[in-house]
Amino acid sequence: MIVEKSETLPVRVSEDVVRVRQLVRVHAVKAGFSLVDQTKIVTAASEIARNTIDYGGGGEARIESVTLGIRKGVRLTFSDKGPGIEDIERALRDGYTTGGGLGLGLSGAKRLSNEFDIQSAPGQGTTVSLARWK
Amino acid sequence: MDQIPILKIGDCLLVSIQVDMHDRLALQLQDDLTNKIVTSRARGVMIDISALEIVDSFIGRMLNNIAAMSKVLDAVTVVVGMRPAVAITLVELGLALTGVRTALNVDKGLELIRHLIDDEQDPDDRREE
Ligand SMILES: Nc1ncnc2c1ncn2[C@@H]1O[C@H](COP(=O)(O)OP(=O)(O)OP(=O)(O)O)[C@@H](O)[C@H]1O
Ligand SMILES: [Mg+2]
Numbered sequence: 001m002i003v004e005k006s007e008t009l010p011v012r013v014s015e016d017v018v019r020v021r022q023l024v025r026v027h028a029v030k031a032g033f034s035l036v037d038q039t040k041i042v043t044a045a046s047e048i049a050r051n052t053i054d055y056g057g058g059g060e061a062r063i064e065s066v067t068l069g070i071r072k073g074v075r076l077t078f079s080d081k082g083p084g085i086e087d088i089e090r091a092l093r094d095g096y097t098t099g100g101g102l103g104l105g106l107s108g109a110k111r112l113s114n115e116f117d118i119q120s121a122p123g124q125g126t127t128v129s130l131a132r133w134k
Numbered sequence: 135m136d137q138i139p140i141l142k143i144g145d146c147l148l149v150s151i152q153v154d155m156h157d158r159l160a161l162q163l164q165d166d167l168t169n170k171i172v173t174s175r176a177r178g179v180m181i182d183i184s185a186l187e188i189v190d191s192f193i194g195r196m197l198n199n200i201a202a203m204s205k206v207l208d209a210v211t212v213v214v215g216m217r218p219a220v221a222i223t224l225v226e227l228g229l230a231l232t233g234v235r236t237a238l239n240v241d242k243g244l245e246l247i248r249h250l251i252d253d254e255q256d257p258d259d260r261r262e263e
Contacts, residue, residue, distance in 0.1 A: 014156040015156050017157065018154050018156045025187070035219045036218075036222055039187065039188055039217075039219040043190050046188060047191060047227075050192060094228055101191065102191050102229065104191045104228050107228060108191065108226070108229070112226055
């Protein structure tokens with residue numbers, strides 16, 4: 001996988017989530033995504049960025065335009081130094097929430113992505129990466 | 135812009151969301167609408183989301199909340215103009231907008247609101263759904 005362009009944004013306040021959505025959109029348009037595919041990755045980004053603030057205490061988002069052979073894609077990496085996730089499998093379950101949400105953010109973002117990965121442990125912070133291909 | 139305007143037309147409130155809302159703005163809109171339903175004694179609320187490029191779980195929850203709140207306050211809420219790409223994405227996200235009535239556009243939305251209000255005012259006329 002070749003990284004054509006990489007940009008990093010802070011994810012600390014709710015306005016940052018809007019900025020992340022907008023920059024992800026720019027990358028998705030450049031990669032030639034259809035409107036539906038743009039909408040999917042922007043929505044996934046919004047969910048994970050909000051988690052970074054709400055549960056991770058803030059962090060950052062890396063937004064990358066990538067190519068694999070002739071395929072173009074967008075890869076997103078959200079990282080925080082918050083409390084981490086004790087049971088990742090449980091956090092990924094539809095409806096599981098510790099914050100009074102709908103518990104759809106992680107599971108939904110996973111469904112909206114082609115690749116999805118969570119690295120997290122208690123006290124170690126959380127890194128969520130996802131990618132979608134054209 | 136840091137407030138979403140709410141228009142009153144007859145006994146209806148109309149909100150057209152024209153900006154990419156951050157979460158605090160969405161919460162404020164939810165509060166403002168609830169207050170306005172009470173002070174204006176509105177019977178219908180129409181929320182136009184045709185300019186929204188995404189609806190994520192937070193905005194979805196806001197729409198659900200507004201619909202539930204308006205119900206308690208004896209008003210009906212109709213969401214209009216959801217883009218097809220947004221609807222497709224919502225389904226995959228797993229968000230069911232249960233309790234939120236939707237219509238294709240503002241015209242159809244007004245029609246639906248009238249219909250729902252009239253149904254309530256004339257119990258004999260009410261059909262089982
Ligand atoms: N960055 C993070 N750091 C620590 N815990 C997290 C993080 N992201 C998610 N979690 C945990 O995973 C749970 C599930 O997250 P998910 O986004 O699926 O649901 P939610 O945020 O609770 O609700 P929703 O996103 O539907 O509003 C959260 O309630 C939280 O306990
Ligand atoms: Mg979430």
